[in-house]
Amino acid sequence: MNKQQAQEIIKEIITKSQARFKQELVGENEEMLDRVLRQYRSKIARKSWKYSQKWSRWDSDGPVLMPDYTRIYYRKGVTEVMLQEFPPQIRTLKFRGALVSRSNTDEILDVAKSEKLYNFTLALPTVVFIFKFVDGIFTEVKCAFCDRTLKRLEERPIRPYLSNIDSSLSVCLGTSMDRSQLIKGDLTQQVSFILDHFWHTAYSDEWSGHFWANRAHFQDSDTRMSSIQNWQEETTENSLFILEKGVNWLQHSEENFGDIIVKMLQDDTENQKLQDDLYVDLVDSFFEEIKNTVQENTKMVGDKISEQQIDDFAEELLTRLRS
Numbered sequence: 001m002n003k004q005q006a007q008e009i010i011k012e013i014i015t016k017s018q019a020r021f022k023q024e025l026v027g028e029n030e031e032m033l034d035r036v037l038r039q040y041r042s043k044i045a046r047k048s049w050k051y052s053q054k055w056s057r058w059d060s061d062g063p064v065l066m067p068d069y070t071r072i073y074y075r076k077g078v079t080e081v082m083l084q085e086f087p088p089q090i091r092t093l094k095f096r097g098a099l100v101s102r103s104n105t106d107e108i109l110d111v112a113k114s115e116k117l118y119n120f121t122l123a124l125p126t127v128v129f130i131f132k133f134v135d136g137i138f139t140e141v142k143c144a145f146c147d148r149t150l151k152r153l154e155e156r157p158i159r160p161y162l163s164n165i166d167s168s169l170s171v172c173l174g175t176s177m178d179r180s181q182l183i184k185g186d187l188t189q190q191v192s193f194i195l196d197h198f199w200h201t202a203y204s205d206e207w208s209g210h211f212w213a214n215r216a217h218f219q220d221s222d223t224r225m226s227s228i229q230n231w232q233e234e235t236t237e238n239s240l241f242i243l244e245k246g247v248n249w250l251q252h253s254e255e256n257f258g259d260i261i262v263k264m265l266q267d268d269t270e271n272q273k274l275q276d277d278l279y280v281d282l283v284d285s286f287f288e289e290i291k292n293t294v295q296e297n298t299k300m301v302g303d304k305i306s307e308q309q310i311d312d313f314a315e316e317l318l319t320r321l322r323s
Helices: 005-053 111-115 188-200 209-221 228-237 257-265 269-322
Strands: 070-076 079-086 089-096 119-124 124-135 137-146
Touching: 005 188, 005 228, 070 257, 079 188, 089 188, 124 188, 124 257, 137 188, 137 257
Parallel strands: none
Antiparallel strands: 070 079, 079 124, 089 119, 124 137
16 A cells, blocks of 8 residues: 555545534534523523513502603613603793894894893794603703604604704703702603793793794795794784694704604613623623533534544554455
8 A cells, every 4th residue: 555545545534534523513513502592592581571671660659650741751771761742832931132132143232132031922833842861860851843743753853943942952941940959750840840940931042043043944934933023923813823824844954853862862871781781691601601512512522423433444444454
């Protein structure tokens, strides 16, 4: 027997050994890895159910009633978001002279005229407030107009024809609101307190971008809304004009309602901790379990076929040599 013949015999023996080893290992892995996957599927289901219980609003006696006009309540970790939708209504609101007595932001008024208070009775469209609470305490609220009842969260808000609201629709409640009066955990009380403050505030020229944008927009598109005075006059003549004849409102050009809610929830520290815990408890340990299972299966198969293979290969080698 020459060297080439010996190499061919050894190659054939190794090929058969690899094939048998692969077949045995596949069989073991199909059985054991399926068991591991089922085990972790069960763990994920149990943990998801456990944490989902925290997404509802409960007190010591059971479910908590939400305030009137609440359309959405959602909890993520320690962050709670509540969307309230108020139907069209007539309200008497207070405006500073800086908004009432100027036709644009370029006009200059003296301090006395700018600070003078005026009351206007206005027909309002549907108004939406989105509240955020962290650890049971109010942190922020957003305000938008709507020309009808919300049907889908993909709808975009209407820019409010008010001031004290920034470009992202966040309301500036000012330093005059006494936050010490907010009762932790009592969302109904907090919402009521904040709304009372909002409706009774004096709308000034601070955070007034939405107000001036609407006023400029209505100069050409709808004279009924081209000034607060015209708005009040139309309200007096026909308070339903907001609904009956419609108003060409300015759309909010940024997020829709769903995007706004998601952003208010996404920085929740408790939710991030939940994700980290799940990653450590499930993902890390899952891959470690897979690794250990494959290693154990490899060793098991090796132990199972090694002795038998030695006998088989020795017999085959002897047979080849004799031939």
